Amino acid sequence: MIASEALVDRFIERATAAGVEVVRVSTDASLALQVLERISSAGIHAVAVWDDPLLQPIVDAVRGAGLTITHDPAAAAVGITAAEHAIADTGTLVLSAGPGRPRATSLLPPLHVAVLPEDRIVGTLFDLVPRLEALPSALAFVTGPSRTADIELTPVRGAHGPVSVAVYLLPDALGRAPV
Amino acid sequence: MRAALFVTCLVDQLFPRAGEAAAAVLRRCGVAVEFPPAQTCCGQVAFNDGFWEEARPLARRHIEVFDHADVVVAPSGSCVAMVRELYPMLLRDEPGWAARAREVGQRTFELSEFLVDVLHTEDAGARFPHRVTYHPACHGLRALGLRDQPLRLLRRVRDLDLRPLRGAEECCGFGGMFAVKFSALSSAMLETKLRAIEDSGAEVVTATDVSCLMHLGGGLSRAGSRIRALHLAEILAAQ
Amino acid sequence: MSPPESMPRIDFEANARSALRDAFLQRALRSAMVRFRELQAGVIAEVPQWQALRQQAHDVKLDTLAHLDRHLDELEFRIRARGGHVHRAGDGAEAGRIIEGLARGRRVVKSKSMTSEEIGLNEVLRRAGCEVTETDLGEYLLQLAGETPSHIIAPVVHRSKESIAELLSAATGRRLPPEAEALTAAARVLLRERFLRAEVGITGVNFAVAETGTIVLVENEGNIRLTTTIPRVHIALMGVEKVIPRLADLPVFLTLLPRAATGQRMSSYVSLLTGPRRPGESDGPEEFHLVILDNGRRAIQADPVMCEALACIRCGACLDVCPIFERTGGHAYGSVYSGPIGAVITPLFVGLERAGDLPFASSLCGACGEVCPVKIDLPRLLLELRARVVRARGAGRAERLFVAGWSRIMRDPAALRRAGGLVRFLQRLLGRRPRWVPYPLSRWVTSRDLPPPAHAAFRQGWKP
Numbered sequence: 001m002i003a004s005e006a007l008v009d010r011f012i013e014r015a016t017a018a019g020v021e022v023v024r025v026s027t028d029a030s031l032a033l034q035v036l037e038r039i040s041s042a043g044i045h046a047v048a049v050w051d052d053p054l055l056q057p058i059v060d061a062v063r064g065a066g067l068t069i070t071h072d073p074a075a076a077a078v079g080i081t082a083a084e085h086a087i088a089d090t091g092t093l094v095l096s097a098g099p100g101r102p103r104a105t106s107l108l109p110p111l112h113v114a115v116l117p118e119d120r121i122v123g124t125l126f127d128l129v130p131r132l133e134a135l136p137s138a139l140a141f142v143t144g145p146s147r148t149a150d151i152e153l154t155p156v157r158g159a160h161g162p163v164s165v166a167v168y169l170l171p172d173a174l175g176r177a178p179v
Numbered sequence: 180m181r182a183a184l185f186v187t188c189l190v191d192q193l194f195p196r197a198g199e200a201a202a203a204v205l206r207r208c209g210v211a212v213e214f215p216p217a218q219t220c221c222g223q224v225a226f227n228d229g230f231w232e233e234a235r236p237l238a239r240r241h242i243e244v245f246d247h248a249d250v251v252v253a254p255s256g257s258c259v260a261m262v263r264e265l266y267p268m269l270l271r272d273e274p275g276w277a278a279r280a281r282e283v284g285q286r287t288f289e290l291s292e293f294l295v296d297v298l299h300t301e302d303a304g305a306r307f308p309h310r311v312t313y314h315p316a317c318h319g320l321r322a323l324g325l326r327d328q329p330l331r332l333l334r335r336v337r338d339l340d341l342r343p344l345r346g347a348e349e350c351c352g353f354g355g356m357f358a359v360k361f362s363a364l365s366s367a368m369l370e371t372k373l374r375a376i377e378d379s380g381a382e383v384v385t386a387t388d389v390s391c392l393m394h395l396g397g398g399l400s401r402a403g404s405r406i407r408a409l410h411l412a413e414i415l416a417a418q
Numbered sequence: 419m420s421p422p423e424s425m426p427r428i429d430f431e432a433n434a435r436s437a438l439r440d441a442f443l444q445r446a447l448r449s450a451m452v453r454f455r456e457l458q459a460g461v462i463a464e465v466p467q468w469q470a471l472r473q474q475a476h477d478v479k480l481d482t483l484a485h486l487d488r489h490l491d492e493l494e495f496r497i498r499a500r501g502g503h504v505h506r507a508g509d510g511a512e513a514g515r516i517i518e519g520l521a522r523g524r525r526v527v528k529s530k531s532m533t534s535e536e537i538g539l540n541e542v543l544r545r546a547g548c549e550v551t552e553t554d555l556g557e558y559l560l561q562l563a564g565e566t567p568s569h570i571i572a573p574v575v576h577r578s579k580e581s582i583a584e585l586l587s588a589a590t591g592r593r594l595p596p597e598a599e600a601l602t603a604a605a606r607v608l609l610r611e612r613f614l615r616a617e618v619g620i621t622g623v624n625f626a627v628a629e630t631g632t633i634v635l636v637e638n639e640g641n642i643r644l645t646t647t648i649p650r651v652h653i654a655l656m657g658v659e660k661v662i663p664r665l666a667d668l669p670v671f672l673t674l675l676p677r678a679a680t681g682q683r684m685s686s687y688v689s690l691l692t693g694p695r696r697p698g699e700s701d702g703p704e705e706f707h708l709v710i711l712d713n714g715r716r717a718i719q720a721d722p723v724m725c726e727a728l729a730c731i732r733c734g735a736c737l738d739v740c741p742i743f744e745r746t747g748g749h750a751y752g753s754v755y756s757g758p759i760g761a762v763i764t765p766l767f768v769g770l771e772r773a774g775d776l777p778f779a780s781s782l783c784g785a786c787g788e789v790c791p792v793k794i795d796l797p798r799l800l801l802e803l804r805a806r807v808v809r810a811r812g813a814g815r816a817e818r819l820f821v822a823g824w825s826r827i828m829r830d831p832a833a834l835r836r837a838g839g840l841v842r843f844l845q846r847l848l849g850r851r852p853r854w855v856p857y858p859l860s861r862w863v864t865s866r867d868l869p870p871p872a873h874a875a876f877r878q879g880w881k882p
Contacts, residue, residue: 014683017683018683018684018686071700073701074614087684089683090683090684091683091684092684097699097701097702098696098698098699099696099697099698099699099700100698101699102699102700102701103643103646103647103701103702104647104648104701107640107643107644107647108644124669124673125668125669125672125673126669126673128669129665129666129668129669132665135630135632135665135690135692136692136696137691137692137693137694137695137696137699137702138646138647138689138690138691138692138702139689139690139692140643140687140688140689140690141684141687141688141689141690142686142687143682143683143684143685143686143687144686145686146638146639146640146686146687147638147639147686148555148556148602148638148639149572149638149680150554150555150556150559150572150573150574150602151555151574151579151582151598151601151602152446152578152579152598153449153450153453153572153575154579154598154599156598156599156602158602158603158606159555159602159606159638159639159640159641160553160606160609160610160613160639160640160641160643160644161639161640161643161644161686161687162640186876186877188828188834190876191834191838191875191876191877192834192838192841192842192872192875192876193841193869193872194869194872195872195873195874195875195876195879196872198876199876199879213882214877214880214882216831216877216880217831218831219827219828219829219830219831219834220824220828220834222825222828224821224824225821225824225825226801227782227801227804228778228804228808228813228817228821229777229778229801229804229805229806229807229808229813230805230808230813230821230822230825231805231808233821233822233824233825234825236825236829237825237828237829240829265801268798268801317781317782317783317784317785318782318784320784321783321784321785321787321788322784348785349741349783349785350741350781350783350785352741352781353781354780354781354782354783355781355782356778356817356858357778357780357781357782358781358861358862359857359858359859359861359862360431360778360817360858360861361430361431361434361742361778361779362861362862362864362865363431363434363435363438363864364434364438364742364745364746364779365781365865366864366865366866367438367745368741368745368781369865369866370865393869394866396867396869397862397865397866397867397868397869398865398866400850400866400867401851401865401866401867
């Protein structure tokens with residue numbers, strides 16, 4: 001499916017409104033470089049990353065920079081995932097758990113980085129459901145960082161999960177991993 | 180057009196001027212008004228308080244009194260909501276009466292609704308040189324779905340300065356027996372509403388129901404305010 | 419659910435009076451309700467088909483309730499096929515025993531669940547030797563304070579940040595400033611440690627999709643995801659009414675719920691959980707148990723008038739617009755469920771004898787029915803319950819006499835004419851601010867003057 005520019009724009013607007021940092025990248029190389037920069041600027045050493053071909057350039061760059069890749073999300077300061085789908089209307093990432101794709105990667109580290117090929121963006125929740133075939137053990141819709149407003153209704157980020165969520169949007173041509 | 184005036188028990192006994200004003204406005208708009216003298220109370224007081232057995236004879240009697248009228252008009256959103264929306268529920272175990280209730284209900288209108296939606300009249304020919312704020316009484320607003328009919332009428336009143344009311348759609352706290360059973364809560368709600376009315380800068384607060392106005396007016400009087408509570412019909416009848 | 423024998427009648431009027439005296443509560447409730455209403459209105463206005471979605475959600479719920487067993491059987495079948503366990507509990511005690519059997523002596527983390535509050539689960543687990551930690555921030559604070567939620571979405575809205583700072587300072591042994599950010603961060607550290615060593619996670623359920631055997635959980639904090647990711651055992655507790663037939667029904671409810679609840683387009687996290695972890699996965703529960711609770715719900719379902727109360731998706735929108743709730747908070751309702759929906763379902767759960775005051779605690783302004791995202795006709799249900807209370811329990815003597823007298827007079831125009839004359843005579847005699855008047859006027863003149871006497875009744879002055 002060809003990503004419609006309007007869907008991408010809507011996703012960027014709504015995800016940003018939900019408190020997500022959205023970055024558009026044009027090549028694998030710039031993806032790896034920009035993610036590495038985002039991680040380094042946060043002073044991060046331990047990285048948890050999903051097994052996903054989309055993330056290979058990032059894994060290579062992270063290793064090259066001498067950072068540690070860990071399989072234990074509890075020990076990592078950033079968790080890197082690849083979104084299976086996204087919903088433009090609400091700025092939502094859809095993450096599917098599975099082997100090599102722990103649930104905790106997008107949950108325990110204070111920073112969550114997600115890679116999203118633009119052609120995986122659908123308009124609404126209603127457009128998403130027909131695309132969900134066999135449901136995984138856990139499908140997470142993630143819209144912005146973890147938050148709470150339980151204390152005098154003051155919004156606070158990072159109640160239990162990530163304080164920050166960064167999404168890197170890949171152009172169609174790079175979104176080649178079969179889902 | 181002929182209309183039977185369903186004046187409501189509160190207007191009849193406590194606020195006759197609102198009824199006289201409603202009749203005057205209707206006549207000015209070319210409606211022949213009749214008053215079936217057998218009418219009393221629609222039964223809402225008993226019904227809302229859970230006394231359906233006591234309310235049913237009043238509902239049946241109301242239906243009989245107004246059965247033959249082409250159109251029934253009342254200066255009360257609440258009593259119209261009772262007849263139109265709640266009689267079928269009250270009388271559901273008596274299918275014949277429920278059907279008659281539906282027929283009467285379809286022909287029963289609140290005054291501002293009748294003027295704007297049925298007669299398509301927004302200018303009632305009134306003049307009222309005062310600052311006025313409008314409280315949308317809940318049953319008219321939500322049970323009948325009256326939205327801006329009263330405001331459209333007020334906007335066409337000459338020399339009237341219409342003031343917006345903060346939190347207009349929040350209940351004033353009357354609620355029938357609620358006002359006495361939960362007097363402290365009712366009074367707290369009243370207080371919020373009175374503050375908004377004072378802050379509107381109005382000299383007069385108006386509404387489509389004398390029940391809410393009795394509550395607001397009683398509160399204004401208790402607070403020593405100079406603001407008066409007047410039924411919408413009284414403003415529309417002024418010249 | 420039969421009420422424990424010692425439970426007293428809920429005296430809403432007295433509870434409301436004491437809430438009205440609490441100046442902090444009044445301010446906090448007002449500002450919270452206004453804020454919720456603004457946020458909700460903003461994101462609801464973005465959905466042009468909002469009214470159609472409300473109707474659709476209502477229809478799906480009622481249609482599902484009409485064939486409840488079929489959908490629950492399918493849900494159970496699908497979950498078992500995925501390696502999960504399903505338990506049916508007739509009442510709260512039975513659900514408690516089932517969960518106790520699974521969790522005995524273990525370290526338990528819990529996410530917010532009204533249903534678990536309904537059955538007093540924490541107390542059951544504590545007695546079974548479990549260390550139970552509520553992990554929703556608000557619920558955790560309530561646990562520290564030994565209190566119950568006062569609002570379904572903002573459970574701790576009745577407490578100031580200063581009093582919360584005291585609670586958390588005591589829990590951490592550090593002096594914490596009364597700032598939401600610092601307090602949240604302190605609770606995060608405390609609770610993270612609890613998560614990492616928890617053995618059992620207990621959650622509620624927002625929706626259970628029968629056709630796929632999936633439970634759906636909606637939240638902002640991430641504590642539900644942690645509860646369903648880290649512990650070896652996940653126990654989810656749901657009322658029978660949470661089942662929806664198809665995955666295709668879910669977008670309807672997920673469009674409505676966050677907007678009506680917190681005024682968000684989407685909550686931060688929605689989890690669709692289908693069975694326990696699968697081979698090759700490194701986290702998620704190895705054991706998944708779903709406890710399906712009746713506890714009086716089937717009796718409500720079988721009641722053709724009250725059935726629609728079970729469509730409730732626990733968003734709290736009816737609380738946020740209710741002028742009564744705004745002045746009393748949730749505790750005045752004397753039960754887990756408060757506001758207009760609480761005034762309907764609490765009497766159904768605990769009986770008219772105990773909770774018969776609640777349906778009367780409404781001015782019938784209709785705001786709740788107008789906002790309910792699943793279109794429950796709350797004002798109508800309140801009216802129905804009032805009639806049942808009067809039939810079952812009767813009313814006070816003064817009230818009975820008043821209503822009976824009123825109805826008798828109104829059956830006869832001649833009697834009305836005489837009574838009206840008497841009223842106007844008394845009005846002139848007593849003045850607008852009388853020293854003494856009989857019930858119900860005695861409770862009117864506490865804050866309101868009587869209307870000035872009319873010269874005569876309308877009917878006397880009528881000229882055709």
